[in-house]
Every structure is written in C-alpha cells, then in structure tokens.
Amino acid sequence: MFLTNIDKILQAMPDVNNGYYLPFHASHLDNFKGIIEYDSKAITLEDRKQLLVNQSAYGPSVTAFVNSRPVAVFGLMFHWKGVGEAWSVFAEESRRYPIAMTKGAIAFFDICQILFVLHRIQITVKCNDQRAVRWAKALKFIEEGVMVKYSADQEDTFMMRRT
Numbered sequence: 001m002f003l004t005n006i007d008k009i010l011q012a013m014p015d016v017n018n019g020y021y022l023p024f025h026a027s028h029l030d031n032f033k034g035i036i037e038y039d040s041k042a043i044t045l046e047d048r049k050q051l052l053v054n055q056s057a058y059g060p061s062v063t064a065f066v067n068s069r070p071v072a073v074f075g076l077m078f079h080w081k082g083v084g085e086a087w088s089v090f091a092e093e094s095r096r097y098p099i100a101m102t103k104g105a106i107a108f109f110d111i112c113q114i115l116f117v118l119h120r121i122q123i124t125v126k127c128n129d130q131r132a133v134r135w136a137k138a139l140k141f142i143e144e145g146v147m148v149k150y151s152a153d154q155e156d157t158f159m160m161r162r163t
Contacts, residue, residue: 005115006060012111016066016100024061024073026053032063032070034091042153055087060112064094064104072101076112082119084112105139109162124150124157136160 006023013021022028029035029049043051052073055061061075074088086109094101109121123141125132133143141160150157 006062008115009060009108009111010062012107013062014100014103014107016064016097016104019064019066019071019097019100021062021064021104024052024056024063024075028063028070028073029053032073032089032091033093034070034072034089042151052087052089059084062108064101066093066097069093071097072104074105074108076109076116076121078116082117084116084118084121086121086123102135102138109139113162119163121162123160125160126151127156127158133158 010021010023026049029052035045035048035052055077056075058077059075061073063070064072064074070091071094072088072090074086076084076086078084088105090101112118113121121141122144123136124147125136125141127133127146136158140162142162144159144161147157147159149155
C-alpha cells in the first residue's frame with residue numbers, strides 16, 4: 001500500500017534549496033552521518049542501521065538530501081488501521097536548515113495522515129532531550145505521558161501524538 005503511494009508523498013513535499021527527498025533506501029545510510037552521531041551507547045551502529053531498514057519496511061519513509069548528502073531519514077510505521085508511529089534520525093548538519101526540515105516533516109506527516117486516513121500518529125521522544133521535545137511540539141505533537149526506561153539505554157521517553 002505505502003510503496004505505491006511514495007510518489008504521491010514525494011510530489012507533495014516542499015521544495016528545498018539545494019535539497020530533495022527520495023524514497024528511503026538502505027544504501028543512503030552508507031554516507032549518512034546521523035547514523036554515526038546517534039547518541040545511544042546501548043545499540044551498535046550495525047544494529048541501528050538494521051533497525052532503520054526494518055522500520056522502513058512497515059510504512060512510507062524518505063531520505064532528505066542537501067547538496068547530494070543525506071541529512072535526515074524519517075518515516076512512519078503502521079501499527080493498525082488508522083494508527084502510525086513516526087521515526088526519524090537527523091545528522092547534525094540538518095540543524096543548519098531548521099525551517100526546511102520542519103516544513104518537510106510537517107508536510108510528510110500531514111500527507112501521510114490524509115493519504116492513509118490516519119486518526120493518530122505517535123512518536124516517542126527522550127524526556128531529557130529538550131531540543132527534540134520542542135521540535136516535536138513544532139510538528140504538532142502533544143505529550144500524553146512518560147514511559148519509564150523505555151529507550152534502549154533505559155531513558156524515560158514521552159509518548160506524544162498528533163490526532
């Protein structure tokens with residue numbers, strides 16, 4: 001279902017100076033610094049790569065490129081009809097483009113919400129990562145509660161949702 005709709009998603013994504021979006025592919029991780037910069041010590045680099053590949057198999061996912069370099073990967077996994085869970089990994093370089101990254105993510109989730117008739121999109125965000133919490137709120141997510149020791153490195157995370 002989602003593979004046939006990826007073209008619709010990409011067509012609706014906003015234009016970015018010197019940037020573009022492609023359907024996520026495992027080979028994008030070869031030159032993606034965000035996978036190396038990921039801060040968990042509880043999971044190996046190879047395991048992190050495999051998790052992203054696995055997540056991309058359960059819903060639409062894209063890679064954002066700037067100047068032909070991957071700077072972000074994000075997507076949506078479907079849990080069941082009407083409910084999806086968002087995921088993302090960003091390279092530090094992506095922070096140079098906060099407006100473009102925010103517009104791109106909002107557009108992606110808005111498009112997916114409409115295209116797949118979702119009544120809920122949820123994410124988890126580490127409670128101690130205030131920058132990520134602020135960004136999630138900018139993407140229209142609201143906090144629902146705290147999941148204690150939920151992350152691989154046993155950190156508390158917020159469950160957040162868009163409805």
